[in-house]
Amino acid sequence: MRVVVTGSSGRLGRSLATGLAAAGHVVVGLDRAPAGLDGVD
Numbered sequence: 001m002r003v004v005v006t007g008s009s010g011r012l013g014r015s016l017a018t019g020l021a022a023a024g025h026v027v028v029g030l031d032r033a034p035a036g037l038d039g040v041d
Contacts, residue, residue, distance in 0.1 A: 002026045009035040 003020050007013040008029025014037060021027045021039030029040045 002028070004028045004030060005040075006030045008037070008040060009033045 003025050005013050005017045005020070005027060008017045009031040013029070013031065014035060017027050017029050017035065017037055017040045021037070027040045029035045029037065
């Protein structure tokens with residue numbers, strides 16, 4: 001599943017984005033600052 005996470009560089013967004021990516025989802029993070037997370041575009 002393709003998922004967009006807004007606020008991906010924040011505390012909750014980082015947790016959510018990495019968890020979804022680890023579960024095999026395609027994750028796109030949207031935020032003003034780059035999150036720099038593995039598996040998140």
